[in-house]
Amino acid sequence: MxxxxxxxxxxxxxxxxxxxxxxxxxxxxxxxxxxxxxxxxxxxxxxxxxxxxxxxxxxxxxxxxxxxxxxxxxxxxxxxxxxxxxxxxxxxxxxxxSHQTLAHLSAEQQANYLTxxxxxxxxxxxxxxxxxxxxxxxxxxxxxxxxxxxxxxxxxxxxxxxxxxxxxxxxSISRHADDVYHATFKRTQTKNHAFFAQFPKAQALCQAIADHLLDNEEYLPNGQRFTVEQFQQIGINFGMSGSFLTIYYWLENAFVEINGQLQLRYEFLNAMLAEQGFQTNPIYAILHESIYCQGFASNWSAHRVRSQYPEFNYQKGQPFLFTGEMVFPWMFEQYKNLQPLQQAAEMLASKTDWNSxxxxxxxxxxxxxxxxxxxxxxxxxxxxxxxxxxxxxxxxxxxxxxxxxxxxxxxxxxxxxxxxxxxxxxxxxxxx
Structure with missing residues (x-):
């Protein structure tokens, strides 16, 4: 080096x-x-x-x-x-x-190393x-x-x-990760409401993008299929000041018409890839829930808690909501650089003997x-x-x-x- x-x-x-x-x-x-x-x-x-x-x-x-x-x-x-x-x-x-430096290890070796x-x-x-x-x-x-x-x-x-x-x-030095995610889903709801109240056209724009992704295959510049769930994750920016306007600008410039057909613009797709920080920093995804674990397993806490907030699971004709700072098991299926870490992520999610x-x-x-x-x-x-x-x-x-x-x-x-x-x-x- x-x-x-x-x-x-x-x-x-x-x-x-x-x-x-x-x-x-x-x-x-x-x-x-x-x-x-x-x-x-x-x-x-x-x-x-x-x-x-x-x-x-x-x-x-x-x-x-x-x-x-x-x-x-x-x-x-x-x-x-x-x-x-x-x-x-x-x-x-x-x-x-990174996915590069862990590539030579088996899933069990990856998990043991990451602990x-x-x-x-x-x-x-x-x-x-x-x-x-x-x-x-x-x-x-x-x-x-x-x-x-x-x-x-x-x-x-x-x-x-x-x-x-x-x-x-x-x-919190004692609460379960589930408590944390209940709180953060509620905070994320509040941020969504504030965003869509400030930009009245944004909800229709989001629904148009989400519906397009449900009906069409769109790919990010790294070759990864872009999905509604990934699109929702740019809502993590709502936790930062000055983010609302940037996100709105992305939304209003999402589409381009080619031969009478709408496609997502390359600029938009490139911006969406740039927002996926766990492609370059996988610790953020693979160890995020473990920061709350002391003597218990996370068992994909955010994923389990999300089931109690069905409004975050977009369906056509329903309001669109962004998610926030949560990680989910499907990320290790969809995100290109997280795929090689999927088995290790499952092992760490079920690990119960985390130190205090x-x-x-x-x-x-x-x-x-x-x-x-x-x-x-x-x-x-x-x-x-x-x-x-x-x-x-x-x-x-x-x-x-x-x-x-x-x-x-x-x-x-x-x-x-x-x-x-x-x-x-x-x-x-x-x-x-």
Whole structure:
């Protein structure tokens, strides 16, 4: 593998770091992974004694952001921290998982391998890096699933943390995945109603596209047949600010007439393929439900819960609804790059002996200042469940707001992180 080099851009100094860590921390004979993390600091800060902040990306299954300049939350963080952007194991430059890299393994080997890529081992990797750096304590910033990782860190290695900042990512530490999906299906219904209320023509456009897909074979640029179920999944964007207008523009430009026959335009089909992030990041699909599993199997939770919301199963003549952040077993039949992982996905969906990810007793004795942005209308992380969790964690403060959607850190990161840092400073002052 070709290693990245240090470089300078827009007043920021970027330094790559690679680490060899155990695949399985309980059995070092099981092999090693390469973990990549990118250090970012202000030019001129080489001799600085600023503390460290490690960033946990949302997902699961996506690498840390690649900053495009000194802006957003990175700009605010660098005022008082050195930032470490961690590519979580299996993502980015960290022993990446894809249909290509898993192709040589049997289904059982794939499933066994993938069990080592949840939050507990992501946190163990971070702790390994902290020790390699010789850092006594550092702060964490967790966005979405990264916030889940932050609570796992607070459960496993609380003495290693100085502060914890969480945006849109305070999970329930005890509820079943079914509870999560009941909540998210209801939130997704609300987002659908808001979208179709804002764009009165959108419902007819969606029905026209869905009916066309039921009656005709249309193929994405990768050769995969495009279906109604796949079309519905672009509704995941409803959890992000500014998404409604983009989706409407897609809808009104979906068709082209060729020799008197309507077809879906190549531009539309290409946009739909680009929305299928699990083609390139299969961890998101194959391990998504396991992030809620502690000692029980998911058994395709979202698929089972969906049966109680029949309005999401489109039929001609019925209203059309988009789905959200859910994964379903049919995805491993329809999506080209998920097909080789179908058997492994079934094995993981039925796995019952998942390790615990959170320690409720440890969290109930928490001494680390925790500052959270909890989004009241979050489509992915239910506000009520976040409040349940925060109620048992001492020294945790929540900024509950409807100013932002789930992507508040991306949309207005400098302000969001500034608010969380101020909250952390207040909590820290009361602990002294």
């Amino acid at each position: 070709q290693h990245a080099h240090a470089f300078i851009d827009d007043g920021l100094h970027y330094l790559p770091h690679y680490f060899s860590v155990p695949l399985d921390y309980s059995d070092e004979s099981a092999g090693e992974l390469t973990i990549f993390a990118r250090e970012v600091r202000l030019v001129g800060d080489q001799q600085s004694q600023k503390p460290w902040l490690i960033f946990f990306q949302g997902g699961p299954g996506f690498p840390a952001l690649r900053p495009s300049g000194n802006s957003g939350w990175v700009k605010r963080a660098l005022q008082e921290y050195r930032v470490l952007l961690l590519d979580q194991r299996g993502t980015g430059n960290s022993s990446v998982i 080592h890529f949840r939050a507990d081992n992501i946190v163990r990797d971070a702790e390994f890096i902290r020790e390699q750096f010789g850092v006594e304590k550092w702060a964490t910033l967790g966005q979405s699933f990264g916030g889940f990782c932050s609570l796992t860190y607070l459960s496993m290695f609380p003495d290693s943390l100085s502060r914890s900042y969480i945006t849109g990512g305070v999970p 990810l959170y320690d409720a007793i440890q969290l109930s004795h928490n001494k680390v200042p925790v500052s959270c942005a909890v989004y009241a209308d979050d489509m992915f992380v239910e506000m009520d469940y976040s409040r349940e969790t925060l109620a048992i964690i001492p020294n945790a403060k929540a900024w509950i707001t409807n100013e932002y959607e789930h992507n508040g850190l991306r949309a207005d990161g400098e302000r969001v992180l500034d608010r969380l840092i101020a909250m952390g400073n207040q909590t820290s002052a009361t602990l002294i």
